[in-house]
Structure formats: structure tokens, C-alpha cells
Amino acid sequence: MSPLLDIQNVIYGYPVPTRPHENSPSIPVLRDLSLQIQEGEYIVLLGHNGSGKSTLARLCNALLLPDRGHVLVDGHDTRDAAQVRTIRDCVGMVFQNPDNQLIATVVEDDVAWSLAVRGWPRAMIKERVEAAMAAVGISHLRDLPPSKLSGGQRQRVALAGILALRPRCIITDEATSMLDPLSRQEITALLHQLHQEQKLTLIQITHLLEEAALAQRVIVMEQGQVILDGPPATIFRDLDLLRDLKLEIPEPLLLAERLRRAGVPLSSRAITLSAIAEELAP
Ligand SMILES: Nc1ncnc2c1ncn2[C@@H]1O[C@H](COP(=O)(O)OP(=O)(O)OP(=O)(O)O)[C@@H](O)[C@H]1O
Ligand SMILES: [Mg+2]
Known part of the structure; x- marks a missing residue:
């Protein structure tokens, strides 16, 4: 099966606007990065500040084009200008600040916006x-102005606007980072549910390790390259490596680590509080 997203040996550096006439190539922020993502996968993309996560996301829906290498979306090269609409319909993006994605004066019109402009x-x-609106639980808010909603609700509106386009893949870029912890958990649970119910390919970008426990596959980036790629239980096995990568270790993993050191035999699947509890008191 050919991958939905096929990133082949991509090199990308931002242009240096202050030195447009100098022949000084920009320093690549993605360095020979290759990655294949199959339809239906649920991926969490981790990495500390500046590792290149957002840049990679923008390359996946042709907001940026690679300097070298190729990005293929369902077989279409993002460099092919005639395919940009098809590519953007296939890969939807949800960003950190929902307010940058909300346009209309009431929720329902906002969700309809992208479809309406397509006529x-x-x-x-x-x-x-x-x-x-039903999929993200905001049908009852349809007549309200987005400004009257909480941050979590506004992020749901932004997500509904993307879902209305029926993309095959959604990339969320730090979509929970401006939310309070409860809304954060709710949005993560909602994304998980959408992946299961609608068979969406989901790429959740975050620097919070705790959001990775629900994913099928965790990819860790460092300095523009993929340095770890595997199921969460495997990635979470080496906490010292994650510490070296400046990732904050979530409480359940610290607890499991302490219990193991105290001689409690926990499996590598004990990465959430409920999984730990299940193994301690089945
Ligand atoms: N528009 C831009 N112009 C120039 N350099 C940029 C631009 N956007 C990002 N960079 C640089 O590219 C590198 C990668 O940035 P990127 O935003 O992709 O990282 P990130 O992993 O998403 O980081 P964060 O966790 O802070 O969101 C960083 O060194 C950053 O300073
Ligand atoms: Mg980013």
C-alpha cells in the first residue's frame, strides 16, 4: 500500500530576508528527512522547541515546498501547482490559536466558511x-459568536471547519497548548475518537509527552531529523533519552519508573495511570 504522506529526503531552510542579494544559503531546518505515513495512522509528533515540527507540517500541505527531495500526498507532489487544492483538501491543519482560523460572526457560518467559498x-x-458540528459536540452552540466561547470550544469550532472539508488527514499543530488542562484532555480525547470513528489519519504535534500515550506511533524530531519512531510503549522505555531531548516526562511515566526501581514488575505498556492501576490491581 502506498503511503498517504511520503516525505522523501527533504531538505528545507527558510529564506533569509535580510540578506536577499548575498549568496548565503539558509541553514536547513529539515535535514534529509524521510518519513512515510499510511492512511489511518494516529501519530504524535514530538520534539522540543525549534526541532522542525511545524515546518514539517507546513510541507505536508504545500504551505511550504522542499528545497530538495519530495513530499507526496496521496501520490501528488506538493511541487505540482495544479494539485495544491487537492492536497489541501486531503490534509487539513489545525493550529495553536483557534482565533486565527475563525472568521464568521456565528459558529455555524464559521464551520461552513471553507465550503461556502468553494461555492x-x-x-x-x-x-x-x-x-x-455534531462530530465535535458544538451543535448547540451554532448561533453563538465564537468570541462568546471558551478556548476549548473555539478550538472545536476550528476543528469542525476542517472536518467539514472531509480531509483524509488532519495535522494539529500544538492545538491544545493554549488550553487549560481539562480542555486539553478533552480535545486530545476528541481527536482520538475522530481517528477511530472516521478513520482519519491523525498527526498530533505537541511537545507534551503525555499526549502521546493514546497514539499508535510516536515520532520524535531533533534538529530537523527524525530520531525516534515507534509505538509509545517502545519510545517511553528510555526515559533518560527523552530527558536528554528536553522532553518533560509525564507523571505516570515517573511513577512507573519509581515503582520498577522499587521492584514492582510493570510491563512497558504501563504508560498511563489506568494502565498502571490495571497491572497493580487487575
Ligand atoms: N518563518 C520562519 N522564518 C525563519 N526561520 C523560521 C521560521 N519559522 C521557523 N523558523 C526556524 O526554523 C526552525 C524550526 O522551527 P519550527 O517552527 O519548525 O520548529 P518547531 O519544532 O515547530 O518548534 P516549536 O516547538 O517552538 O513550535 C527554528 O530554528 C525556527 O527558528
Ligand atoms: Mg511549532
Whole structure:
């Protein structure tokens, strides 16, 4: 099966605007990065500040184009200008600050916005908007202005606007980082649910290790390269390596580490509080 996202030996550096006439190539922030993502995967992409996560995300829906190498989305090269619309319809992005994605004066119109600008038939817009609002649990907020909503609710509106386009893949870039801990957990749980129910390919970018426990595959970036790639239980096995990568170790992993040191035999799957509890008192 060919991958939905196929990133082949990508090198990318931001142009240096202050020195446009000098022949000084920018320092690459992605360095010969290759990565294949299959349809339906649920991936958490980790890495500390500046490791290149957002840059990689922007390359995946043709907001940026690689200096070298290729990014193929469902077989379409992002360099092919004729395919940009198809690529952006396939890969939706949700960003850190929902306010940058909210445009209309009431929730329902906001969710409909991208479909309306594409000139779709009214009945089809209505059907998709209803489904998207229901999927993220905001149908009851439809007539409210987004400014009256909480941060978590606004992020749900932004997510519904993307879902209405029926993408095959959603990349969330630190989409929970401006939220309080409860909303953060709720949005993470919602993304998990959308992946399961709608078979969406999901790439959740975060610097919070705790959000990785639900994923099927965890990818860790460092200095523009992928340095770890595997299931969460495998990635979480070497906490000292994660510490070296300046990732904050979540409480359940610290607890499991202490219990193991005290002689309690926990398996590598004990990465959440409920999994630890299950092994201690089944
Ligand atoms: N628009 C830009 N112009 C120039 N340099 C940039 C730009 N955006 C990012 N960079 C640089 O590229 C590198 C990678 O940045 P990127 O935003 O992809 O990292 P990140 O892993 O998403 O970091 P964070 O966790 O802070 O979001 C950093 O050194 C950053 O300073
Ligand atoms: Mg970023």
C-alpha cells in the first residue's frame, strides 16, 4: 500500500530576508528527512522547541515546498501547482490559536466558511456542517459568536471547519497548548475518537509527552531529523533519552519508573495511570 504522506529526503531552510542579494544559503531546518505515513495512522509528533515540527507540517500541505527531495500526498507532489487544492483538501491543519482560523460572526457560518467559498451547493454545505458540528459536540452552540466561547470550544469550532472539508488527514499543530488542562484532555480525547470513528489519519504535534500515550506511533524530531519512531510503549522505555531531548516526562511515566526501581514488575505498556492501576490491581 502506498503511503498517504511520503516525505522523501527533504531538505528545507527558510529564506533569509535580510540578506536577499548575498549568496548565503539558509541553514536547513529539515535535514534529509524521510518519513512515510499510511492512511489511518494516529501519530504524535514530538520534539522540543525549534526541532522542525511545524515546518514539517507546513510541507505536508504545500504551505511550504522542499528545497530538495519530495513530499507526496496521496501520490501528488506538493511541487505540482495544479494539485495544491487537492492536497489541501486531503490534509487539513489545525493550529495553536483557534482565533486565527475563525472568521464568521456565528459558529455555524464559521464551520461552513471553507465550503461556502468553494461555492458548493447549499444542501451539501448544510449536511456537512451539521455532521462536522455534531462530530465535535458544538451543535448547540451554532448561533453563538465564537468570541462568546471558551478556548476549548473555539478550538472545536476550528476543528469542525476542517472536518467539514472531509480531509483524509488532519495535522494539529500544538492545538491544545493554549488550553487549560481539562480542555486539553478533552480535545486530545476528541481527536482520538475522530481517528477511530472516521478513520482519519491523525498527526498530533505537541511537545507534551503525555499526549502521546493514546497514539499508535510516536515520532520524535531533533534538529530537523527524525530520531525516534515507534509505538509509545517502545519510545517511553528510555526515559533518560527523552530527558536528554528536553522532553518533560509525564507523571505516570515517573511513577512507573519509581515503582520498577522499587521492584514492582510493570510491563512497558504501563504508560498511563489506568494502565498502571490495571497491572497493580487487575
Ligand atoms: N518563518 C520562519 N522564518 C525563519 N526561520 C523560521 C521560521 N519559522 C521557523 N523558523 C526556524 O526554523 C526552525 C524550526 O522551527 P519550527 O517552527 O519548525 O520548529 P518547531 O519544532 O515547530 O518548534 P516549536 O516547538 O517552538 O513550535 C527554528 O530554528 C525556527 O527558528
Ligand atoms: Mg511549532
